[in-house]
Amino acid sequence: MAPISLQSTYKLVSGYEIPVVGFGVYQTPSDVTEKVTRKAIELGYRHVDSAKVYGNEKESAAAIRGSGLDRSKIFYTSKVPSKCMGYEKAKKAIEESIAAANLGYIDLMLIHAPYGGKEDRLGTWRALVEAQKAGHVRSLGVSNFAIQHLEELEEYIKSGAGGQITVGQYEIHPWCPREDIAEWLQKRNIVVEAYSPLVQATRMKEPVLQNLAKKHGKTEAQVLVRWSLQKGYVPLPKSVTESRILENSQVFDFALSDEDMASLKLNTYEPVCWDPVRDCKI
Template sequence: MHAIPDITLNNGVKIPQLGFGTYQIPAEDVREATLAALQTGYRHIDTAEMYGNEKEVGQAVQESGLDRADVFVTSKLHNAAHAYDDALRAFDGTMADLGLDYLDLFLVHWPLPGVGDFVETWKAMEEIYRSGRVKSIGVSNFQPHHLRRLLDNSVVVPAVNQIEVHPYLTQETVRAFNAEHGIATEAWSPIARGKVLSDPAITRIAERTGKTPAQVTLRWHLQRGDIVFPKSATPHRIQENADLFDFDLTESDIGEISALNRDERHGPDPDQFNG
């Protein structure tokens, strides 16, 4: 497996640009899948309290034989814990379940505009960051107007914004806002739950490059500068998703894939979703 490049976040912390996602991998399967990813060469694992698998992810990290400093671990705040004290308690719960001394990245999972004030939530995140128990903090599914409000009322700029991004939802406006403010973009659902893999433009490029449609799509993300963490519980697919560093897409390829955008979400709308 080729070396995975790092992205340097706005506080100097380095995050591997390719990671392993654990969303919707059942708790009974995720330990083995995460171990397989770490054995393949992944060094970045993405989980969340709401995934219900933090304990097993932590077990895999501890059992991998790797130095803790060599594995970048992300988790996310539960949607039911946005009040200041609740957020602090939820972080304690995440750390207990993971069984780790520190976390590399902790995210506010959703803005939940109809639930409460995410600025209060962010103040709890800042307190956690100051404690030294997490190396970086960020947000997930925040739109530019959410971020503007956060930036106007806080001290720490989010290190990342994890959003739904794929060829059918290229998110140029959010990605540009992130870039303007030094916020890295992480792309969840990078292959649109498989829906982009049969697109003629992507299959043509896959045939020409001798790669799979999934590899072409993930390479498109990487060359645009997004951080991605495809998920699979299948060892050969875990390996396939990592084989992205021995080919390049042309500018024409990237443009053709980007032109597939149709603002098609496969997850909730952050302005409407309230948990």
């Protein structure tokens, strides 16, 4: 793996660049979001992952505007919520997210989950493509789509619907690896983003993780972020604690060996969040 840093990027199939680590604000209270996001930017993060349903788009974007950096230097993501699936509802939600951010454009807009059925999924995509063509959104993607939903969307795009799937965002970590979905995406040069890469701190006492942390003189969280990076994913660690925000970014001065990576191949499927990938049957 070539040397990378917090400011390193991957090229999306849309032609834009996405930083290799994002700062997640899921469940971050709106009254602290601006402060912690600005701190993350000060510490070197250049990628902020928000969503309409998080209730903190406005605060996340305010941190970006107040950072003193040129808008083009920070990558901002939001998402169309499950309750806004379908062309008309999605169009309204996208407009609201654009207005809340007030950044000129949104770098990446995702469909948050595949709920609602085929007609609503494809209608939501149509609304995203329109926003992209209007210059309000630069890149499009999905979150929590099972392979059948990905293939359905791929077929729709090939039929002339427009747009490209540039990113697939999922809960991914050694206890929920989703290797089949990651393989499907990576074969198409679609960037894989990993949310809850720290397993919401529920696995920090696992012997395999503690052994690797001790071996490398790193924390368990840093080992998990590094695992994501070495899989070629874009991890989205979150914290409201300054020391941990910094810690989660200090993952570029060590590498996990092939043996280390193999020890984290656990053959288990134990997500800690919601799981639309399994739950959405239509």
